[in-house]
Structure formats: C-alpha cells, structure tokens
Amino acid sequence: MLATIRSLGLTGIEPFAVTAEVSVSQAMPGFDIVGLPDAAVRESRDRVRSALLHSGYPFPDGRIVVNLAPAGVRKVGSLYDLPILIGLLSAQGILPEPQNAIFLGELSLSGEVRSVDGVLPMLLGAAGLGISSAFIPAGNAAEASAVQGMTVYPVAGIGELVCFLRKETTLLPVSDCAFEEAAGPPLADFSDVKGQQVAKRALEIAAAGGHNVLMIGAPGTGKSMLAKRLPSILPEMHPEEAVETTKIYSAAGLLPPGVPLIRNRPFRAPHHTVSTAGMCGGGSIPRPGELSLAHNGVLFLDELPEFQRPVLEALRQPLEDGTLTLSRAQARLSYPSRFTLVAAMNPCPCGYFGHPTRSCTCPEARIERYLDRVSGPLLDRIDLHVEVLPVGYDLLSSRRQEETSAEIRARVTNARGIQDRRFGGLGIPCNAEIPPPMLPRFCPLSPDADALLRKLFDRLSLSGRAYDRILKVSRTIADLDSSGQIELEHLNEAVQYRSLDRKYWNRHR
Structure with a gap:
C-alpha cells in the first residue's frame, strides 16, 4: 500500500x-x-x-x-x-x-x-x-x-x-490578516538627548533617505544613545516590507508567538565578538544572520573597529546590493539584507584623540592601526560621517525641551512620501537605492551646485562611489526642504558629511 x-x-x-x-x-x-x-x-x-x-x-x-x-x-x-x-x-x-x-x-x-x-x-x-x-x-x-x-x-x-x-467534523480556517498597526513596545525618544544637533540632523537625513551613518566620538558623548533612537523616527513599513521581514524571522525561528506580521522596523545590535556565520547566516542548518534579521530596519555596530575584519568586509555586498549571497557545497542561498547601517567608534584606542579638553595617550602608530581596521572600501560605502563631540555642562543641565521623535518623524515621513511618488512603479524604496544610471534623472543640480561639485570632485579626489553617494544625500536633504532640485546649500551640507575620513584616516596626506 x-x-x-x-x-x-x-x-x-x-x-x-x-x-x-x-x-x-x-x-x-x-x-x-x-x-x-x-x-x-x-x-x-x-x-x-x-x-x-x-x-x-x-x-x-x-x-x-x-x-x-x-x-x-x-x-x-x-x-x-x-x-x-x-x-x-x-x-x-x-x-x-x-x-x-x-x-x-x-x-x-x-x-x-x-x-x-x-x-x-x-x-x-x-x-x-x-x-x-x-x-x-x-x-x-x-x-x-x-x-x-x-x-x-x-x-x-x-x-x-x-x-x-474523514468529514466527521469541521475545522475553522485562519482568518485573513487585516494590516493594522500593532501596539509595540515604547521606543526611546530623541527628546532625551541633550544637544548633539549635528548628529541628530545626520540621523534625520539617514532616516529620510535610507543612508548609512558612521559616528565618531569619545566615550560618553552619546553615540549609542543616538543610534538606539533612530527607529523612533523611521517611517512605517509598507505591507510588503512587513511580509518580507516576517518571512525572515519565521525562517529563523524568532517570530514571537501570536504575531501575524512584524510591523516595527527591526533594530539589531550584535556584539563585536559575533562570528562571520552569525553575521551573514548559513551553517549546517541554513539560518538567516544579523544582516538579514536587520532587513528593512537598522543594523547598529558599536565599537566598529573591534569587529573581526572578515565580519566587516562581509558588509560590503549587502551595503551595495541589498542582498547577501552565500555559496556552500550543498546549496547557494540568497537572503534579503537591505538595512540602514549605523556604526559608532572611538577615534583611537583610548578614545580621546582630538578631544577638546582631554589628552590622547595613544602612540601615533597605534592610532593608525586602530583606524585601519575600518577599510577604505567599507568607509566609502557609508554615506554620512559624523563627529559626535562632548556635551558641556550648560546643555546637560538645561531644562530646555529638545525636539521630540514625533516632530522629526513627521519631516521624515513627508520626505519619504516625496520619494514614493518620485519612484512609483520603479521598485526603488528610497534615495539611497537610486541606481547610478538614474542619478542624472532624479538628482538635478542647480548651476551653482553643479559648479561646486565639479570643483570638489578633483580637490577631494572623490571616487565614483563617493560622488554617487554625495548626490543621493543631497537629494534627501532637498526632499526634506521639499525642493525639486538640489541647491547649493543642499550640496554643501552633503559634502560636510564626507570630511571626517580626511581628518582621521588621511590626515597625513
């Protein structure tokens, strides 16, 4: 039988x-x-x-x-x-x-x-x-x-x-899922952060355009505090994004019981001791790794230079393509891995290189070895480089009400709405994902902005990738201003976020 x-x-x-x-x-x-x-x-x-x-x-x-x-x-x-x-x-x-x-x-x-x-x-x-x-x-x-x-x-x-x-009884099928916003745990609010207006502005731009961010600063300046508040200003996930994210968590066995769809954007913060398999996924029983679990959300890497070099280099393909491909003897696996990378690091092992009031105790060679753990190709794929400076007593003790996450999120949502209308039907989720051939179409420069970028390209020895990313960040800043074209002030601000590599990595050149 x-x-x-x-x-x-x-x-x-x-x-x-x-x-x-x-x-x-x-x-x-x-x-x-x-x-x-x-x-x-x-x-x-x-x-x-x-x-x-x-x-x-x-x-x-x-x-x-x-x-x-x-x-x-x-x-x-x-x-x-x-x-x-x-x-x-x-x-x-x-x-x-x-x-x-x-x-x-x-x-x-x-x-x-x-x-x-x-x-x-x-x-x-x-x-x-x-x-x-x-x-x-x-x-x-x-x-x-x-x-x-x-x-x-x-x-x-x-x-x-x-x-x-046997048709002796009936079973009730599951009902169709109505896509409604579910009440999740409360998110940390930007109103808790005193000062740090430059870093807050950079994270607003990152949320509005899906850009990657690197924050450099001494210990205690609030880098982790800022990163953990980024999800509170991100736009809501579309139903298709919610299904994609839930598929990954279901396959990984991390979907909470009774949850039909994950509606809050993921926030993943792996420890710097994570292995390459833990970051990328795979193993004898293939499972999604941290790069895929952060899909449609945020991947926060604190103490960036402390991660193993192979783990950091594994970021390069997902940051470029939004997917992670693993080739194994028995199978070839592809995981979706489109996320916003937020990285934080000290400027040197002791943490006080360039500090306004404290002296660095690190030898020059040790500082260079520390910074060189972050490779040039990886640094080139990060759109926004932000220096997080110490906050003085007057700001910390001030009772002035800081801007709330809800206020920032309203501007982010408006900018994302502009992008949704711009890219309708093209499959482009945000400005950070604009393909290079479409940059002239979607990132028109004013004459003054075009003249400035032409000068800066040679003066700063920009790579093709850096040029593309400056245009994309400028496009996002223009969207936050509801501007149809990229003006001079938009480009100026975007270029400022590409200057820290010369201060730290290329300071002797």
Whole structure:
C-alpha cells in the first residue's frame, strides 16, 4: 500500500516542494526514512509511532519506507512528522489520500501538533504553486493568517485532523490578516538627548533617505544613545516590507508567538565578538544572520573597529546590493539584507584623540592601526560621517525641551512620501537605492551646485562611489526642504558629511 502526501521545505528562506511517499508492505517489520533526512527527520519514526498509539490509531506491523522527494535535497527539521503520520493512515486505508493539500507540523508523543519554523515563507511559496489548502500547527496560525489565496487550517492534535479528513467534523480556517498597526513596545525618544544637533540632523537625513551613518566620538558623548533612537523616527513599513521581514524571522525561528506580521522596523545590535556565520547566516542548518534579521530596519555596530575584519568586509555586498549571497557545497542561498547601517567608534584606542579638553595617550602608530581596521572600501560605502563631540555642562543641565521623535518623524515621513511618488512603479524604496544610471534623472543640480561639485570632485579626489553617494544625500536633504532640485546649500551640507575620513584616516596626506 502506498500513499503520497505533499509538504514543503526551506532553503534559506525560499520554499521547495516535498513529497512524502509512504509505503507499507507485508515484510519484516522496519521503519526507514530516505531522501537525505537529517537527525531530526530520522527521529520522526519514534514520534510518529508514539503519537499514533497514544491517539488510538493502529501502527502498521509490516515494513514501512518513507521517501522524502526530491531525494537529492537535504531535509531538515521536525516539520515532516505530520505528513508522515497522515501517509501512514492513508496507506492503511484509515484516511482517504488528501488531494491538493500540504501538511506541516511536529508531533508530540501524545499526538499534539507543535509549531515549527518557517511556516510563513513556506505557505507563501505553496500559494504560488497553486496549492488550495494547508494543515499547519495551531501555534503557527497567526503568521499563516498573512497568506492570501489558499485555505489554511490550524491543527492542535491529530484526532481533530483525522475527524476532519474523514468529514466527521469541521475545522475553522485562519482568518485573513487585516494590516493594522500593532501596539509595540515604547521606543526611546530623541527628546532625551541633550544637544548633539549635528548628529541628530545626520540621523534625520539617514532616516529620510535610507543612508548609512558612521559616528565618531569619545566615550560618553552619546553615540549609542543616538543610534538606539533612530527607529523612533523611521517611517512605517509598507505591507510588503512587513511580509518580507516576517518571512525572515519565521525562517529563523524568532517570530514571537501570536504575531501575524512584524510591523516595527527591526533594530539589531550584535556584539563585536559575533562570528562571520552569525553575521551573514548559513551553517549546517541554513539560518538567516544579523544582516538579514536587520532587513528593512537598522543594523547598529558599536565599537566598529573591534569587529573581526572578515565580519566587516562581509558588509560590503549587502551595503551595495541589498542582498547577501552565500555559496556552500550543498546549496547557494540568497537572503534579503537591505538595512540602514549605523556604526559608532572611538577615534583611537583610548578614545580621546582630538578631544577638546582631554589628552590622547595613544602612540601615533597605534592610532593608525586602530583606524585601519575600518577599510577604505567599507568607509566609502557609508554615506554620512559624523563627529559626535562632548556635551558641556550648560546643555546637560538645561531644562530646555529638545525636539521630540514625533516632530522629526513627521519631516521624515513627508520626505519619504516625496520619494514614493518620485519612484512609483520603479521598485526603488528610497534615495539611497537610486541606481547610478538614474542619478542624472532624479538628482538635478542647480548651476551653482553643479559648479561646486565639479570643483570638489578633483580637490577631494572623490571616487565614483563617493560622488554617487554625495548626490543621493543631497537629494534627501532637498526632499526634506521639499525642493525639486538640489541647491547649493543642499550640496554643501552633503559634502560636510564626507570630511571626517580626511581628518582621521588621511590626515597625513
């Protein structure tokens, strides 16, 4: 007797079809699973056997062979428990073989159906394959409600599923997800930050145009405090961005229970001891790393020079392309990784090089070695370089009300609205992502601004990438002023954010 049950798997965050072929024959008892299963899949034998017996259903006495096709693709995780169990019941004639339906779920020994990772990206892939219905764990019902175009049934135990497939009872499908703003945890507000108007302005520009920021300053000047408040001024995610972000967190197993969609932009702040695999993702069981978990949000790297050199160099492709590609012996994975990078660092190991009141104790050679940990190509990919200076007593003790995040966010949202109208239908999310061939079209310069940029290009020895990024930052500053073209004052401000490399990295040239 043979039964064929459909399921799914994940490679990175991309789903692929899996067919569980279950054969029960009159032979020496045995239970084999083939098709490149990992340890969790092989252990399904014991979970399925116990779940059947404790739920009152017979376990076949003969030889059982389960083939998870395609046999050349590795299967990982416990999500194949449910399709194997349904296949055994169908092969025994206890259930009719389901048609055009997929099954996902881990089984407890008592027959409960437990939640698994990656349900949202798998169901979105199933909807594209024309699957009409899916049976998933009840614990994954919230994320499954974001899937359109198919009927999804949440299952708490195999008893209710068997009764439904026998048409003895009904199961309520998950309701469609209404995209509404969910109340998240309160965000830190910019009104808490005294002074630092230059850094606040730079972060406003970064939020308005999706630009990357590097803050350099002595310890205690507020770099981390400023970075942690950036999410409070970012615009709301579009529904498509929310689905993309939720897919990544679902595949990584980091989606909070009961959350249908992640609506707050992610803020990731990995420690400087993070490995390359932890930052990029991958591993024996492919998982998204920090670069992908920050997709559509903020990646904050504090103490930038303390990160390992390979970890920092791994940033270069995502900063340029918005995707991260990992090539491994068994698979080639691509993760979306479009984020706003906010990096913070001291100007030297002791932290006081260039400080207005404290003396630096570092030898010159040590300062150069420290700064050289941040490579020129990586520095060139960061749009805004900001020096964060110490705040004096008068400012710290002042009771003057600082500008709130809500006030800054209103300007950011207005600038993003201008960009949405400008790039409508082109697939460009913000100014930072304007392709170089489209810069002349979207970044027109006034005659005075064009003359200044022509002079600065040779005087500052700008690279082609630096030229492009100055134009994009200028475009964002003009959008904040609701200006159709880039004026001289917009360009002047953008150029100021490219000067710190000459103060620190190229000060002897």
